[in-house]
Amino acid sequence: MSADMGLSTEEAQRRLAQYGPNSVIEIKPRTWVLFLKKFWDPVPWMLEITLILELVLGKWPEAIIIGLLLVFNAILGFRQEHKAQGALDALKRRLHIMARVFRDGQWRSIAARDLVPGDLVHVRIGDIVPADMTLTDGQILVDQSALTGESIPVERSAAAAVYSASVVRRGEASGTITATGARSYFGKTAELVRGAGSKSHLEELVLAIVRYLVIMDGFLVVAILVYATVTHMPLAEILPFALILFVASVPVALPATFTLATAMASLGLAQRGVLVTRLAAIEEAAAMSDLCSDKTGTLTQNQLSLVAARPMGETTQAQLLSMAAVASDDATQDPIDLTILAAAHTNNAAIPQRTSFTPFDPATKRSEASFEAGGGRWQAMKGAPQVIAELTQAAGWEPIAAELATQGARVLAVAAGPTGAPRFLGLLALADPIRADAPGVLQALHDFGVRVRMVTGDNVATAKTVAQTLGLTGTICDRVDTGKDCAVYAGVFPEDKFHLVQGLQRHRRIVGMTGDGVNDAPALKQAEVGVAVESATDVAKAAASLVLTTPGLSGVVDAIETGRRVYQRLLTYTLNKIVKTFQIALFLSLGLLAFRSFVITPLLVLLLLFANDFITMSLASDRVRPSPTPDRWDVRALIFSSLVVAIAWLVYIFAVYLSGWAMGLPLHALQTLDFLGLVFSGLANVLLVRERGHLWHSRPGALLLWAGIADIAIVSVLAQQGLLMARLPLTITLWLLVATILYTLLLDQIKVPLLRHLTKTDS
Template sequence: MTPSAETTGTDRSRGLSTQEADARRARYGPNAVAEAKVPLWRQLLAKFWAPVPWMLEAVILLQLLLGRHVEAAVIAALLVFNAGVAFLQERRARDALALLRRQLHVTARVLRDAQWQRIAAEDLVPGDIVHVRAGDIVPADLLLFDGAVTLDQSALTGESLPVEAGAGNPAYAGSVVRQGEASGEVTGTGAHTYFGRTAELVRTASAPSHMQRTIFAIVQRLVLFDSLLVGLVLIYALRHRLPLLESAEFALMLLVASVPVALPATYTLATALASLVLSRKGVLVTRLPAVEEAAAMDTLVSDKTGTLTQNTLTLAGVKPLAPEADEAAVLRAAALASDDATQDPLDLAILVPARARGLLRDAPPRADFHPFDPTTRRSEGIYTVAGRAWHAVKGAANVIGPLCRLDAAGQAALEAAERQLGASGARVLAVAAGEAQDLRLLGVVGLADPPRADAADLIARLRTLGVRVHMATGDALETARAIGAQLGLGERVCEARGAGLRDVESCDLFARVLPEDKHAIVQALQQRGHVTGMTGDGVNDAPALRQAELGVAVASATDVAKAAAGVVLTEPGLAGVLTVVREGREVHRRMLTYTLNKVLKTFEIVVFLTLGLWLTGGFVMSSTLIVLLLFTNDFVTMTIAGDRVQPAPRPQRWRVGALVGAAFVFAALCLVFSFGFYWWGRTAWGLDPAQAQTLAFLILVFTNQANVYVLRCDGPLWSLAPGRWMLRASLADVVAVTLLAGLGLLMAAVPWTLVGVLLGATLGFALILDQVKRFVFPRFAIV
């Protein structure tokens, strides 16, 4: 139902009642656009429409052309099984993401039952009275009736220029409030907004992450390597007049062996499960790649207020600088340049003591007020005194000084007072008053925001994990240095411009930082090769949060900052960053195990099958057994996504050459063992060609199992117990293939004793490989 004229005329001093709001929500529905849901049957059929399924479907067709109907049915059954497993795993990941989405909705300030309150934006109804301010995403279509704002509608219209809106103007859902604040009445919600959608916070980026790019780069190399082997196989088959269809089928299976069938499901599942764990620990993930980007982060640029400090400002001192001003006059002017409605911690810290001293009892009538603006770095109250406009201004000393046209002596006195109050870590604001063209500097006020009790310890713990923390603050150099010393960050203070950015690595602290400077700091660190994290809370922090590999929106962040960040903290402080770093490194370790195992397995399988063809003159495994081998292997490797791992003690980077080199060493050793046992088993046990194919299949299945357990940790393979699902999958895999081989199902039967000998030999080989790992991992800097 479309909102009608009956929704207008809400009492703007009381807002809607709860009962009326509930009735309208039932009539108009939630303030959200229903997502287009793909039917489950279409999601399942999509698993059969991709390069890997196409190749397997081609193999099935070739089997039918060769008259092998049973083999074709077996491969078709395995294809259906794999599609079902991938479908269930991806659905599990989607369920985890859906839970996160429910926690990441935009909130709105709404007047209900004569009380201002915060509610989920989806609960807004037409006729609600809503207040928006800088940093908000407009939660529904509004008709403004008070205040003025600058709106960024670029995400909706593509127009980059901001739009000014005041009383009588609309503000459309999805717009970003860049400056100012205003109140308005909701005129449209959900699908009935002007642009047909609500502003939702969750934005899952589709751009590939470092991990995805690295893994796919490795896969491309494997496909090129296998293509070379396929060419050699086809040349061999033509020269030796092997059956053309069988040769084409075998060559196609070599390519299938190099494609990571389980990669998308494993990657999505690993990051989604990690995001679910993080949500229980107070960290909400807005973009899945941010989880594993945290593993590589070696530098964190942190805001001071509320993140490193308690965000509970108190008046630390007042210093008059004008002959006619005393402490009371300075504090009174600072209070007149403040406003309760902004809920700005700086304003509240000044208003409370000013009222306690009775300094505002005879305050003149206020004509206008300009809240703190990051671009001007000051706030201003305009009052009527003796029929003329009188201004009270407070802000950064280097901003207020020039406004007062100070001479050299006055500027020196201001800077000395700033240093004196800032030496203890207080934030210093200059205060001026007078007519617009004749502002006089009255003095400075110091506001103390002590460090959080856990901040120094968290910084030290991040340092032990190889993450260096820099502090960025708008405070003066002396204030930044004092706080930095208390937190153990160091005392080298720079400004975020000029020499400070040219030698950014030598700076422990950045002072006098403007919001736009944060983006420059992040870029400077990235140009020096650092993977950088950034914490922020304001609308102007959004570019820096988006630029950083790991953008972190703190607990008090605006909706725009949350939308730009990769993760959102729900608790103040840096504890959430420590949590996401550890969880990210666990995800990295799981995917490292998967990638190493995939490269090793590809080298081993394709080289074994190719050399087997050259040395025996025949195919050492049927296409049915190759497909069964791939699925039994993936059945276990997909469980790596939830395996128990030990996170690395330092930042992790993906090194393609090192990964391929280490995997090649392990694959060479596996090939020596595999070929040795294959030839011994074939000759000593007098196996016929069909039984030899079964033996080759068992060797490759069991060595893959050994590889997973050897590669999953840095220490001895018995030093870290595997995850419950991995252990169950391994046992099921070993039992299933042993029964198939012993009973002769889907393959020729081999003696039970031979299977037992192979299991024992594989266990012994795994222990040898585990010792070799102690030299290979450090040599290739794997961890």
């Protein structure tokens, strides 16, 4: 490649100023439209209907509270989604497409947005074509389905046009950029971060639970309406109360809580080198039971070095390296090619001028070149020993290859000779050392209960050596055999990974899969947790839900730990929501039926929703311990445990009501007492269920702690001053607070075996 074929940096800068960046401005919805959408959903619909009814009935205080509740949750949800979108936008900037460009006489890697017309670029298998270009040499198979909708890839060679956003499926080639940005055929590059707003399994589960709670409240509402009809209670009083009872079970804070918890987790992971392209992946990582990991570049350093050259017959080492170098090319930036070329230069091996070159193809497992020698046309090739041996009818190479493979080396065969009659020249052994942190990372994954399975294209002998070094124990399988429980899968083609993931999923495993190539994309999409490693191609990054920006697998450990912390927080939220819904709904309905009066007013129920949301939102940053094993949800265990705790709190709140009645409190003061009892028990229940052991085993997060203190202070002042409720003496409030603490300590003795059962079931 001559220096005058590419652009200079100065010329590229001039053209960049002339044509602009190789990108298209993304049109985003207006901010106020996104905010208004917070009021268009089944949850706010119920509140809005209640608001209208309260206005019609002239219940202004209740209407104001409902309006504030709507606006509060809309603002909170909008802010957190805006932060999450900002985080994802930052991830997109970090996931920008890179391009290999020939500038100032040398190949370099730059951001695709900096390409200009006239640039000479090189594309290879797995790349997204960064701009419209005309090929100058090479041959590639490109997938243009993003442009034409046709699923069959097409061949392109010298002088052919290739368009932006096409995907290179095979081969490699160089070409000159003809159009960039908005001037390109496609108009913009493929979107790399998809599905960040997709609904997770956890959210669907919690919504299903809430549906059951709403059904329960529906029966209670019907019972209250029937009772009101029989006793001739005024419809203007009972109807708002029935609606408030129904609204009390609506998960008003659910969307904001989920968004807040996952967004905060994704930001934390980004700081540790893990980019989350789909927020639900954080929760999927918590449940992951198996991780299928690539060997090269993930468990090893991906820094190949030539450790042995074994010529055969009369071939010299210099000849062996010379022919291997002819069948290699530095423009591919392939580690194997670069290692062989470096070894050839180090040993001063003469490299003939080639006339054609076919890069390595996973389908043929070899690369090939043609050159002139001795007045005739010769060919040189390198690749898998069994492939080269079959083409040359060679024999006697197996013992040497087996010896090299047992040392953990990757073995390649080299052949050369007149076209159509190549001769087997010998073997090259390339070693890729184990990453220093790999054994520790695998042990950390094992401690989390995750089964690591190594997947490699190397033969069984090499794979066995590497597995022993890493401490992986278990069956070593040749190719993917989904019928066996294997620790190592050797001789694997990229397309085999998809079937491996499906096989494990059929056995009800939650699977993580690492990958870096375009052929890994189906497996990354199929896996619950697709992980694009640091060296991944653009297509692999687009398919993955997690993208690592640092070498190795330590980022996966961080993702699992973070996911399990998020799970614990959301488990606390779910437990608390079910318990409080049972307690409040049953207390309101049974209290009306038993005492023939409202045990608490609709206005105070709305204030209670505010107080509860204030606490539950703070769970998104609570201090928790990650689960020691993969997390699974069991609805029956969850409902059973919640129901037992809810009945205990129901006994508590009825005791509060009867105590106030025994003290001779008037009805309005008694309703204030019930309100305080529900607020205090709500906070106590959060502290009770957030810790799976005894509640004093861990300190709550700072936000939860201060939110709880603020909650108690605000409602106590409101009750003492008689604001929005009947006045209640401060001494009674303090007495109630002490009684709540003592009752919580008693419940803690019942809760521990219940939640241990729940944790065991989930795991």
